[in-house]
Amino acid sequence: MNWYPRRPLLYLVSGWILTAVIASLFPEMTEAWLLGGGLIAGIALNDQWRCRRMATPEIQRLMPRTLPLSVPTHVRLQVRNRQAYPVRLLIHDHYPAHFSCEEMPREVKLDARSGIEIDYRLLPPERGDALFGKTELQLLSPWGLWQQRRFAGSTGSVRVYPNFAEISTYTLLATDNRLSQIGVRHRQRRGEGNEFFQLREYRQGDSQRQIHWQASARQRKLVSKDYEDEKDQQVIFLLDTGRRMRHRDDGRAHLDQALNAVLLLSYVAVRQGDAVGIMTIGGDNRWIAPRKGQNTVNHLLESLYNLESSIEPADYLSAASKLSSLQRRRALIILITNTRNEDDRDLFAATSQLRHHHLVVLADLREEILDQTVTTPIDTESQVLRYHAVERYLDERRRKHRLLLHRGIMALDITARQLPVALVNQYLDIKAEASL
Numbered sequence: 001m002n003w004y005p006r007r008p009l010l011y012l013v014s015g016w017i018l019t020a021v022i023a024s025l026f027p028e029m030t031e032a033w034l035l036g037g038g039l040i041a042g043i044a045l046n047d048q049w050r051c052r053r054m055a056t057p058e059i060q061r062l063m064p065r066t067l068p069l070s071v072p073t074h075v076r077l078q079v080r081n082r083q084a085y086p087v088r089l090l091i092h093d094h095y096p097a098h099f100s101c102e103e104m105p106r107e108v109k110l111d112a113r114s115g116i117e118i119d120y121r122l123l124p125p126e127r128g129d130a131l132f133g134k135t136e137l138q139l140l141s142p143w144g145l146w147q148q149r150r151f152a153g154s155t156g157s158v159r160v161y162p163n164f165a166e167i168s169t170y171t172l173l174a175t176d177n178r179l180s181q182i183g184v185r186h187r188q189r190r191g192e193g194n195e196f197f198q199l200r201e202y203r204q205g206d207s208q209r210q211i212h213w214q215a216s217a218r219q220r221k222l223v224s225k226d227y228e229d230e231k232d233q234q235v236i237f238l239l240d241t242g243r244r245m246r247h248r249d250d251g252r253a254h255l256d257q258a259l260n261a262v263l264l265l266s267y268v269a270v271r272q273g274d275a276v277g278i279m280t281i282g283g284d285n286r287w288i289a290p291r292k293g294q295n296t297v298n299h300l301l302e303s304l305y306n307l308e309s310s311i312e313p314a315d316y317l318s319a320a321s322k323l324s325s326l327q328r329r330r331a332l333i334i335l336i337t338n339t340r341n342e343d344d345r346d347l348f349a350a351t352s353q354l355r356h357h358h359l360v361v362l363a364d365l366r367e368e369i370l371d372q373t374v375t376t377p378i379d380t381e382s383q384v385l386r387y388h389a390v391e392r393y394l395d396e397r398r399r400k401h402r403l404l405l406h407r408g409i410m411a412l413d414i415t416a417r418q419l420p421v422a423l424v425n426q427y428l429d430i431k432a433e434a435s436l
Helices: 007-025 027-052 164-175 213-219 254-271 296-304 316-326 341-355 368-375 381-406 416-433
Strands: 002-005 058-062 066-068 073-081 087-093 100-102 106-110 114-123 128-132 135-140 146-152 156-161 195-201 223-228 234-240 275-281 287-291 332-337 359-366 410-415
Touching: 002 007, 007 027, 027 146, 058 135, 073 087, 073 106, 106 114, 213 223, 234 254, 234 287, 234 316, 254 275, 254 296, 254 332, 254 359, 254 416, 275 296, 275 316, 287 296, 316 332, 316 341, 332 416, 341 359, 341 381, 359 368, 359 381, 359 416, 368 381, 381 410, 410 416
Parallel strands: 066 156, 234 275, 234 332, 332 359, 359 410
Antiparallel strands: 002 146, 058 073, 073 114, 087 106, 087 135, 100 114, 128 156, 135 146, 195 223, 275 287
């Protein structure tokens, strides 16, 4: 416990020191000056002694155990004074240092045997585990001459997850088959290459291949075969967590937006009866084997919430070799990354290796600043040079993606903001065409 003199005491001591000049000029005032100093010391010590005997107020912190990324969260402190006299104090909750906070610290006055509740807001800027320390109390002495530092309450930890409010919106739309509201296209089943589901009455527009001629003869009316998408297939995400995924668009890291897309497509794929797994590359290497069932998305969320990007480059070729040994069964492999020209050699080799046994989709993220540069009006010479440099870079990307497509790799050249909808559309195209 630490003690700090407050301004009233400093003013008293400063005034006493200044009167020493008068005492030095008038020796007969020396005794009064010494008496005044003793009186100030006595008052200060008595005030400190009374503060020392004061009981520490009780503190309880109320907040969720899990927080969404970059979403303001309310924290409530319940403070109670059990003593028979009022207490003044300054409260500062020891929240994680990297969090943004409003309305802290707070100065409050507690009446005798009473309590109050204090609310403040936190904004977690990154995913992972975060630790709260005990709450710091700066207790004011009864006469306000001293301030004593104490700690109350308990420590605690929280988990910062991807913004599950965003994901919940997507999944609710998926549950109600309303994903078209965010750009996911509805597909008609083609009746070819998919699993047989049921027989039903013929509808205008059904192809001749869907007509079940034997059943039509028995019923004396046209009967069509209904199909559903093939189930029990496997989707594997190959997620880059290296230095390229540290880029931010509008303050949101590519890795965070990629995780949202992974969780959304995982939800859609599980509802389609498929199994979902993930491998991370580029620093924090993790492997989650494909699994099915309602708890799959929650399992992925628990396993990936503290995933962080590193400063290492992603090793595509090594990752392809490792994934090939772990995943023997044919699967849809979705590589989410942000490539540069110097990556082309390893990227082509890795995707070609995976293409031998799997269907491969490359989601190549593009920084939004590139699109802004080529659409912004040009007024200066430097803008002209920047425009041509960016246009040349984008042209090289398009050439690379055409070459990948020629080799049987589906390539998506998209921004991180477009990623969730683009991945779901690509997945549903593959399911509708029975490509896997």
